[in-house]
Amino acid sequence: xxxxxxxxxxxxxxxxxxxxxxxxxxxxxxxxxxxxxxxxxxxxxxxxxxxxxxxxxxxxxxxxxxxxxxxxxxxxxxxxxxxxxxxxxxxxxxxxxxxxxxxxxxxxxxxxxxxxxxxxxxxxxxxxxxxxxxxxxxxxxxxxxxxxxxxxxxxxxxxxxxxxxxxxxxxxxxxxxxxxxxxxxxxxxxxxxxxxxxxxxxxxxxxxxxxxxxxxxxxxxxxxxxxxxxxxxxxxxxxxxxxxxxxxxxxx
Amino acid sequence: xxxxxxxxxxxxxxxxxxxxxxxxxxxxxxxxxxxxxxxxxxxxxxxxxxxxxxxxxxxxxxxxxxxxxxxxxxxxxxxxxxxxxxxxxxxxxxxxxxxxxxxxxxxxxxxxxxxxxxxxxxxxxxxxxxxxxxxxxxxxxxxxxxxxxxxxxxxxxxxxxxxxxxxxxxxxxxxxxxxxxxxxxxxxxxxxxxxxxxxxxxxxxxxxxxxxxxxxxxxxxxxxxxxxxxxxxxxxxxxxxxxxxxxxxxxxxxxxxxxxxxxxxxxxxxxxxxxxxxxxxxxxxxxxxxxxxxxxxxxxxxxxxxxxxxxxxxxxxxxxxxxxxxxxxxxxxxxxxxxxxxxxxxxxxxxxxxxxxxxxxxxxxxxxxxxxxxxxxxxxxxxxxxxxxxxxxxxxxxxxxxxxxxxxxxxxxxxxxxxxxxxxxxxxxxxxxxxxxxxxxxxxxxxxxxxxxxxxxxxxxxxxxxxxxxxxx
Ligand SMILES: Nc1ncnc2c1ncn2[C@@H]1O[C@H](COP(=O)(O)OP(=O)(O)OP(=O)(O)O)[C@@H](O)[C@H]1O
Ligand SMILES: [Mg+2]
Numbered sequence: 001x002x003x004x005x006x007x008x009x010x011x012x013x014x015x016x017x018x019x020x021x022x023x024x025x026x027x028x029x030x031x032x033x034x035x036x037x038x039x040x041x042x043x044x045x046x047x048x049x050x051x052x053x054x055x056x057x058x059x060x061x062x063x064x065x066x067x068x069x070x071x072x073x074x075x076x077x078x079x080x081x082x083x084x085x086x087x088x089x090x091x092x093x094x095x096x097x098x099x100x101x102x103x104x105x106x107x108x109x110x111x112x113x114x115x116x117x118x119x120x121x122x123x124x125x126x127x128x129x130x131x132x133x134x135x136x137x138x139x140x141x142x143x144x145x146x147x148x149x150x151x152x153x154x155x156x157x158x159x160x161x162x163x164x165x166x167x168x169x170x171x172x173x174x175x176x177x178x179x180x181x182x183x184x185x186x187x188x189x190x191x192x193x194x195x196x197x198x199x200x201x202x203x204x205x206x207x208x209x210x211x212x213x214x215x216x217x218x219x220x221x222x223x224x225x226x227x228x229x230x231x232x233x234x235x236x237x238x239x240x241x242x243x244x245x246x247x248x249x250x251x252x
Numbered sequence: 253x254x255x256x257x258x259x260x261x262x263x264x265x266x267x268x269x270x271x272x273x274x275x276x277x278x279x280x281x282x283x284x285x286x287x288x289x290x291x292x293x294x295x296x297x298x299x300x301x302x303x304x305x306x307x308x309x310x311x312x313x314x315x316x317x318x319x320x321x322x323x324x325x326x327x328x329x330x331x332x333x334x335x336x337x338x339x340x341x342x343x344x345x346x347x348x349x350x351x352x353x354x355x356x357x358x359x360x361x362x363x364x365x366x367x368x369x370x371x372x373x374x375x376x377x378x379x380x381x382x383x384x385x386x387x388x389x390x391x392x393x394x395x396x397x398x399x400x401x402x403x404x405x406x407x408x409x410x411x412x413x414x415x416x417x418x419x420x421x422x423x424x425x426x427x428x429x430x431x432x433x434x435x436x437x438x439x440x441x442x443x444x445x446x447x448x449x450x451x452x453x454x455x456x457x458x459x460x461x462x463x464x465x466x467x468x469x470x471x472x473x474x475x476x477x478x479x480x481x482x483x484x485x486x487x488x489x490x491x492x493x494x495x496x497x498x499x500x501x502x503x504x505x506x507x508x509x510x511x512x513x514x515x516x517x518x519x520x521x522x523x524x525x526x527x528x529x530x531x532x533x534x535x536x537x538x539x540x541x542x543x544x545x546x547x548x549x550x551x552x553x554x555x556x557x558x559x560x561x562x563x564x565x566x567x568x569x570x571x572x573x574x575x576x577x578x579x580x581x582x583x584x585x586x587x588x589x590x591x592x593x594x595x596x597x598x599x600x601x602x603x604x605x606x607x608x609x610x611x612x613x614x615x616x617x618x619x620x621x622x623x624x625x626x627x628x629x630x631x632x633x634x635x636x637x638x639x640x641x642x643x644x645x646x647x648x649x650x651x652x653x654x655x656x657x658x659x660x661x662x663x664x665x666x667x668x669x670x671x672x673x674x675x676x677x678x679x680x681x682x683x684x685x686x687x688x689x690x691x692x693x694x695x696x697x698x699x700x701x702x703x704x705x706x707x708x709x710x711x712x713x714x715x716x717x718x719x720x721x722x723x724x725x
Contacts, residue, residue, distance in 0.1 A: 061618060080622075084620055084622070087620040092615070094611065094615060098611045098614065100615070100630055101634065102634050102637070111621075111629060112619035115621060116620040160619070161618075164619065
């Protein structure tokens, strides 16, 4: 899977031999994964297979214990500066939205711009409005997160991440906490990002979406990457026994 | 009515049944609805009559309102208000010199002027207002109340080396065209030796810290900036305290009454929150040394009664301080109260921190916010709103505990009132009760105001709490 010929201006994320344990529990096992720039990767697999842990290692919300993770040419080590640099480049969207409840939508979007990027407030607000318009909720800017529907909150979360001009977006089950009628609006937002060429890693169970958007689908089980393939191949011709079983359960 | 029904006309509204509205309706519903209610009403009314009526009679109906000395109150069955009127200055200012009373008055007035807009959420210029109240006001208040012009002798270096009183600058002076040597003695209240000491110490310490921090991987610029901020703010605090504004020095021995109560309480309240926040963060820190220091500190202060703290600070601390160094009596008590209340506050804040869900830290981290920014911008604002009632509860307790400074011979409001009892000019059967009633009312006004304000904040935060739930859905 790792192609040593690719240089750092084509490679967005490179994981080699990554292992992680929670206590004695071996949650990620020998993960090798290279994500090219502009590549859209969907990660799926049964619950507890380590999908979240994998993408959380990419911006160091979880620490890996062995192997190498290089994001945008920066290797993740315990050096705080490398961590900050990587986090500034990788935006993340969580299953539970995780907006800051004490701040308005606009403030949610400007806070990190001002305090991490050092942008003046006026500029930060302009950027925030640009991305709020992009996710089609500019009129909610002065509301508080609790006053929005789940789908709107998740779109704010996406706008908040985009405001930092990330090079990579990480999505951890962005639609799993949403009511069915709101899933579409969030998926449409993500799809439009994909159309613009954003590098993305998306953990999701939305197989229809994966089929349309993904360049590559990665199937995980028990902390390992079991199979990776282009969507058409992945769905029509799964090779591993576990992939077949998983797909037969999840697809109608 | 058949199964299918369509209303053809709207029913007009009708008046409510008689008993449900009006004064009588209110009585009927609230007080006499059931036999149990009737019994409670009667018991409550009886209790009110038994307690409140005598109190009213004492404070108002039977009270003496005018008079020059004890003669007016000798046969009084009620409060002897002329006593309070005659002693009012003492109760408010202690023995603060009469001609200088404008100083505490100014401090009271400016304090109120700055505090009130700070407490009103919609008032503008919050940041500037807060800066004035927490940054400028304490220093200005200190200078006004004491008179300033402290004339510090030595900073740090001066304790180890002698800073010369005079420097012969004639060579340089001649070079730039003035003659003679430059005196470094006191000028405008500023003492040259101290400030040379200060600057030299600042440079040395900054260098040392920067080098040590470099070994731990902090960049020079960062530590230089940090140290510069520390020393410049220190200089900005010391300079006005050192300057001579021509104010007469008023020893804290002469302060008393409400003035002391407010100084102690406000110092405690203002210091408690930052100290408490730092200790609470320390207690949850990943760094073992920080965590254990915080735990030991908190548990120590929580385990010791305030009286002991004050005793220790006043009578034993001087024995431990090197070279007979002494800290002013009231200042010692203030430090004791601040640390004590800070330790208590730490536990309240810790409760609030525990209520902030982990995912808030994660999304802050994912945006690239570091520890202090995450705490200051994301976690603490939420944590503190969770525990407003606890915080204010602490403040109220502290306000009343300040009266313990009497133990170390500092006369606060209550102490001043009690000392006035011994005045033979005013000894009458009800002087004692009048004094206590007066003190009680003052304490009540302050504490009740705090309690109401806390309720108001809670209501405001109520919509906030709703927000929290919404976001975690
Ligand atoms: N902080 C933690 N401490 C200990 N074990 C953990 C921790 N976080 C996750 N795990 C365990 O690691 C395994 C993988 O978790 P992870 O969240 O990555 O799974 P997932 O594939 O995202 O599952 P899901 O689809 O349910 O989100 C699970 O068995 C989980 O119980
Ligand atoms: Mg997961």
